[in-house]
Amino acid sequence: MASTIAEKIFASHLRDTPTPGDAVLDIDVVMCHEITTPIAITDLMEKGMDRVFDPDKIKAVIDHVTPSKDSKTATQAKILRDWARRHNIKDFFDVGNNGVCHALFPEKGFIRPGYTVIMGDSHTCTHGAFGAFAAGIGTTDLEVGILKGVCAFKEPVTMRVDITGTLPVGVYAKDVILHIIKKITVNGATNKVMEFAGPIVDRMSMESRMTLCNMAIEAGGTCGICMPDRTTAEYLWPFIDDKYESVDDAVKDFKQWHSDPDAHYDSTITIDVSDLVPQATFGFKPDEVKDITDIEGENVDQIYIGSCTNGRIEDLRAAAKVLKGRKISRNVRGILSPATPSIFNQALEEGIIKIFMDAGFCVTNPTCGACLGMSTGVLAEGEVCASTTNRNFNGRMGKGGMVHLMSPLSAAAASIAGHITDPRKYLQ
Amino acid sequence: MKQFGGPAIFLDRNDINTDEIIPAKYLTENSKTALKPFILEDLHLEGFDPQSDELKNAGVIVTRANFGCGSSREHAVWVFEVNDINVVIAESFARIFRQNMFNCGMLAVELPKEDIDIILSMGNVDIDIDVTNGVITAKGAGEKTFNFTLNDFARELIQAGGWLAYADKKY
Numbered sequence: 370m371a372s373t374i375a376e377k378i379f380a381s382h383l384r385d386t387p388t389p390g391d392a393v394l395d396i397d398v399v400m401c402h403e404i405t406t407p408i409a410i411t412d413l414m415e416k417g418m419d420r421v422f423d424p425d426k427i428k429a430v431i432d433h434v435t436p437s438k439d440s441k442t443a444t445q446a447k448i449l450r451d452w453a454r455r456h457n458i459k460d461f462f463d464v465g466n467n468g469v470c471h472a473l474f475p476e477k478g479f480i481r482p483g484y485t486v487i488m489g490d491s492h493t494c495t496h497g498a499f500g501a502f503a504a505g506i507g508t509t510d511l512e513v514g515i516l517k518g519v520c521a522f523k524e525p526v527t528m529r530v531d532i533t534g535t536l537p538v539g540v541y542a543k544d545v546i547l548h549i550i551k552k553i554t555v556n557g558a559t560n561k562v563m564e565f566a567g568p569i570v571d572r573m574s575m576e577s578r579m580t581l582c583n584m585a586i587e588a589g590g591t592c593g594i595c596m597p598d599r600t601t602a603e604y605l606w607p608f609i610d611d612k613y614e615s616v617d618d619a620v621k622d623f624k625q626w627h628s629d630p631d632a633h634y635d636s637t638i639t640i641d642v643s644d645l646v647p648q649a650t651f652g653f654k655p656d657e658v659k660d661i662t663d664i665e666g667e668n669v670d671q672i673y674i675g676s677c678t679n680g681r682i683e684d685l686r687a688a689a690k691v692l693k694g695r696k697i698s699r700n701v702r703g704i705l706s707p708a709t710p711s712i713f714n715q716a717l718e719e720g721i722i723k724i725f726m727d728a729g730f731c732v733t734n735p736t737c738g739a740c741l742g743m744s745t746g747v748l749a750e751g752e753v754c755a756s757t758t759n760r761n762f763n764g765r766m767g768k769g770g771m772v773h774l775m776s777p778l779s780a781a782a783a784s785i786a787g788h789i790t791d792p793r794k795y796l797q
Numbered sequence: 798m799k800q801f802g803g804p805a806i807f808l809d810r811n812d813i814n815t816d817e818i819i820p821a822k823y824l825t826e827n828s829k830t831a832l833k834p835f836i837l838e839d840l841h842l843e844g845f846d847p848q849s850d851e852l853k854n855a856g857v858i859v860t861r862a863n864f865g866c867g868s869s870r871e872h873a874v875w876v877f878e879v880n881d882i883n884v885v886i887a888e889s890f891a892r893i894f895r896q897n898m899f900n901c902g903m904l905a906v907e908l909p910k911e912d913i914d915i916i917l918s919m920g921n922v923d924i925d926i927d928v929t930n931g932v933i934t935a936k937g938a939g940e941k942t943f944n945f946t947l948n949d950f951a952r953e954l955i956q957a958g959g960w961l962a963y964a965d966k967k968y
């Protein structure tokens with residue numbers, strides 16, 4: 370029978386069908402961070418179930434608040450650290466080697482086409498960029514994942530999103546996904562897999578595909594997913610060169626996961642991006658999106674560039690295009706948080722860190738930090754942040770604060786202008 | 798089977814997210830009970846007061862579409878649990894929140910918008926839920942019943958007391 374990529378992954382990982390329509394899957398990678406995992410660990414310990422199903426399939430990182438900022442976050446980090454040691458979890462990343470989970474784990478080659486991936490974090494959907502089924506889950510699901518290596522999902526229903534046209538100068542994956550969420554709303558993909566396809570996606574880097582898939586959850590989507598292709602194989606090559614003779618070989622093998630041409634989709638939408646202008650949210654829901662030209666001049670107090678959405682090297686490069694040789698406005702403060710140590714290093718080598726610092730940005734270590742309002746850039750009541758993150762919920766970056774989501778280019782432009790502005794004018 | 802029901806509180810808005818139910822700054826707590834005072838602290842809803850007696854006495858939440866969207870934090874379910882709220886009735890749920898409810902042995906029920914409208918129009922109501930037969934009884938000025946469907950897997954999770962107990966036995 371013709372199947373979508375998600376259906377193929379489900380079929381190959383099916384452990385049980387408790388009732389028709391429900392599937393219990395074997396999980397290839399269980400990822401953990403220090404916010405949602407310690408409470409699972411403590412609960413398992415209390416129940417006398419302090420075991421892990423396979424230490425090699427568990428990956429753990431301290432990323433949300435790091436280095437720890439107080440006794441409580443230090444305790445969370447310690448619980449995760451002690452647990453990783455106790456169970457011989459080799460892929461554990463602590464201060465000095467740690468970075469934002471959804472940027473760090475792909476970079477380490479942990480995600481492969483056809484994998485099933487879970488994490489106690491809603492943006493786990495990011496990893497679908499590799500042609501994996503990757504979904505955020507709660508703590509109980511995480512406990513079962515750690516203990517048994519399984520997780521239950523509804524049989525996948527897929528919404529196909531074809532992205533066509535040509536991407537205009539100054540318009541990035543972030544603008545595209547904001548535009549899509551505006552169109553389908555925050556509830557538009559609930560309980561669905563969002564399959565991103567079409568010529569624009571085919572031409573996108575892995576970084577851009579991750580940005581697309583990262584925000585599938587903001588439309589309610591279970592997972593974002595892209596077909597694994599040459600770009601995927603080239604990105605993963607250092608990790609798979611013992612398995613395949615050549616990149617061509619890998620590309621051929623990855624095709625087994627591709628959705629069949631006559632697969633059934635719950636719905637298909639086509640987005641032509643040729644006339645798209647830079648986008649930004651203006652409100653407290655990720656679907657409250659406007660053309661940036663319509664909110665020109667709106668106030669901002671802080672600029673934040675980082676996170677699992679847009680803290681990768683190509684994001685930093687895009688922002689640096691605007692910042693080079695310029696100073697940020699005296700009315701704002703700028704914070705850059707490269708998402709992982711290797712991104713930080715690469716940015717150092719390319720002179721990007723210097724461009725940010727010369728412009729007046731504060732550069733932090735890799736961390737989630739201000740994205741969820743826990744450290745390194747929490748907003749005060751009434752303050753506004755132009756941010757490259759993924760959530761603009763009321764109070765997300767600090768109680769009473771407001772967040773406008775936008776691309777790294779647009780955020781950099783806001784830092785120079787001191788207010789929201791069309792970034793394209795800085796590109797000439 | 799566990800009893801589900803109690804006085805209802807209405808949260809009359811779509812897309813209430815888990816940051817509103819329990820803000821991220823409380824995610825550093827390592828016990829469920831520590832979350833108790835912070836329930837719905839950041840909820841933006843006209844006339845709603847997270848400190849009200851109405852919320853303190855509530856056993857059931859009745860709300861609109863896409864309830865529990867956003868972050869995967871199960872803390873959003875636990876903060877209800879430790880406040881003795883074991884049922885959420887909504888037009889629809891975000892996937893992770895709904896799953897977290899059943900995983901904790903709690904009940905997330907979907908009713909069509911028309912039924913939610915009726916419950917809302919009844920004023921103060923007490924809600925009684927018959928999980929086995931899928932019937933909700935709302936008692937206020939009058940009394941009305943509504944049917945709901947629950948698939949067998951969800952019902953088994955509730956019966957087992959949650960997904961961990963279920964999975965530990967079965968897998």
Ligand code: SF4
Pocket residue numbers: 433469470471490492676677678736737740741758759
């Ligand atoms: S960067 Fe933000 S959205 Fe991404 S994992 Fe960290 S807290 Fe979550």
